[in-house]
Amino acid sequence: MNKRILLIVGGGIAAYKCLELVRRARDKGIAVRCVMSEAAQQFVTPLSFASLSGDTVYTDLFSLNEESEIGHIRLSREADLIVVAPATADLMAKLANGMADSLAGAVLLATDKPVLMAPAMNPRMWAHPATRRNATQLAADGVHFVGPNSGEMAESNEAGEGRMAEPAEILAAIEGLLSGDKPLAGKRMIVTSGPTHEPIDPVRYLANRSSGKQGHAIAAAAAAAGAEVTLVSGPVSIADPAGVHVIHVETAREMLAAVEECLPADIAVCAAAVADWRPDSEGAQKMKKDGDKAAPGLTLVENPDILLTLARHHTLRPTLVVGFAAETETVIDHAKAKLARKGCDLIVANDVSHETGIMGGDRNRVHLVSSQGVESWDDMDKAAVAARLVSRISELLSTSHKSD
Ligand SMILES: Cc1cc2nc3c(=O)[nH]c(=O)nc-3n(C[C@H](O)[C@H](O)[C@H](O)COP(=O)(O)O)c2cc1C
Numbered sequence: 001m002n003k004r005i006l007l008i009v010g011g012g013i014a015a016y017k018c019l020e021l022v023r024r025a026r027d028k029g030i031a032v033r034c035v036m037s038e039a040a041q042q043f044v045t046p047l048s049f050a051s052l053s054g055d056t057v058y059t060d061l062f063s064l065n066e067e068s069e070i071g072h073i074r075l076s077r078e079a080d081l082i083v084v085a086p087a088t089a090d091l092m093a094k095l096a097n098g099m100a101d102s103l104a105g106a107v108l109l110a111t112d113k114p115v116l117m118a119p120a121m122n123p124r125m126w127a128h129p130a131t132r133r134n135a136t137q138l139a140a141d142g143v144h145f146v147g148p149n150s151g152e153m154a155e156s157n158e159a160g161e162g163r164m165a166e167p168a169e170i171l172a173a174i175e176g177l178l179s180g181d182k183p184l185a186g187k188r189m190i191v192t193s194g195p196t197h198e199p200i201d202p203v204r205y206l207a208n209r210s211s212g213k214q215g216h217a218i219a220a221a222a223a224a225a226g227a228e229v230t231l232v233s234g235p236v237s238i239a240d241p242a243g244v245h246v247i248h249v250e251t252a253r254e255m256l257a258a259v260e261e262c263l264p265a266d267i268a269v270c271a272a273a274v275a276d277w278r279p280d281s282e283g284a285q286k287m288k289k290d291g292d293k294a295a296p297g298l299t300l301v302e303n304p305d306i307l308l309t310l311a312r313h314h315t316l317r318p319t320l321v322v323g324f325a326a327e328t329e330t331v332i333d334h335a336k337a338k339l340a341r342k343g344c345d346l347i348v349a350n351d352v353s354h355e356t357g358i359m360g361g362d363r364n365r366v367h368l369v370s371s372q373g374v375e376s377w378d379d380m381d382k383a384a385v386a387a388r389l390v391s392r393i394s395e396l397l398s399t400s401h402k403s404d
Pocket of ligand 1: 009010011012013014037038039040086087088089090091120121122125
């Protein structure tokens with residue numbers, strides 16, 4: 001790949017991981033030139049990046065040497081892509097607000113090239129309303145994002161969303177953007193994600209342990225592949241993915257109504273763990289424990305079947321309908337039965353038994369079940385499952401168009 005990136009390294013502990021990113025990018029034939037913020041130089045030396053990139057490292061907006069060598073405007077435009085990793089809360093805030101008081105800020109503002117950010121920060125910094133605002137603004141301005149992931153932070157006893165994406169994931173996003181490959185450009189896609197909450201009374205509900213991580217990752221990967229994505233999400237505690245239209249719902253019935261509103265669509269991926277049943281009525285007041293009366297019984301009624309509704313839609317069936325099967329036993333057999341029963345094109349099956357840690361976790365091991373057979377993928381990060389599934393979806397879509 002005969003391309004060049006400008007890597008802006010921000011001041012976070014994850015800066016050291018970018019040394020590996022530089023090495024891996026060069027292995028793929030991508031030339032890398034680095035800009036380091038002043039804070040970044042507290043974590044890794046410019047000499048390390050210079051050695052691995054084989055190029056000068058630029059650090060100072062007002063350096064006569066650096067400015068006469070290339071100039072910050074040329075620096076910002078000679079690359080095919082600008083990558084900010086780690087993208088600190090500070091660098092995100094600077095670009096979101098158009099601040100150019102550093103070499104990194106000036107380069108980001110002066111560029112006419114796409115920008116990819118790999119945020120890395122403490123989970124509370126990432127969740128802060130100011131950072132949320134900045135991320136939303138940057139996405140609206142066309143900045144691409146990879147990560148952050150959930151997991152252990154470098155600080156002790158802290159875990160959550162804010163870990164920088166791994167170098168391999170950042171490189172995959174770089175390659176996607178450099179190849180200009182947008183296999184789902186012009187396609188409308190609906191993704192459902194998360195659990196549903198089915199009310200018992202004003203304070204209680206039936207729910208399940210779905211976190212929405214897999215569905216949200218699919219929505220993000222599809223948007224990166226050029227699709228116009230609407231994500232219909234049940235109640236989750238993770239952030240909305242950038243570049244995706246999100247509709248928040250609570251119940252299965254609300255989810256179905258939102259999905260139907262989004263039709264027509266080319267693709268539907270039903271990754272939500274929709275409750276199969278709901279209480280037959282919602283108490284108007286909180287149910288009370290009443291002396292020695294027996295515990296109240298719950299009568300359940302079946303919820304609407306969103307996957308089946310889409311797959312068997314008479315007039316507006318999406319070209320490709322993908323369902324998920326969360327099973328705890330005989331996973332593949334159940335998935336085959338589900339494929340036939342629902343009439344969808346593909347089932348992504350996973351084993352959500354407690355010991356697998358898949359439900360709520362960051363990794364997944366899936367089996368793709370279709371009329372062509374079963375394909376089992378290795379255990380991988382949910383973002384990697386999402387990227388691979390999206391590329392499979394674009395292949396299936398192009399073959400289904402050819403056979404039309
Ligand atoms: C030990 C240490 C670790 C830090 N890690 C991060 C981080 O991961 N993400 C972040 O946004 N800021 C982090 N900061 C704060 C930034 O370094 C600080 O906001 C700095 O001004 C960022 O400058 P820059 O955005 O120009 O690189 C850290 C600071 C220290 C002292």
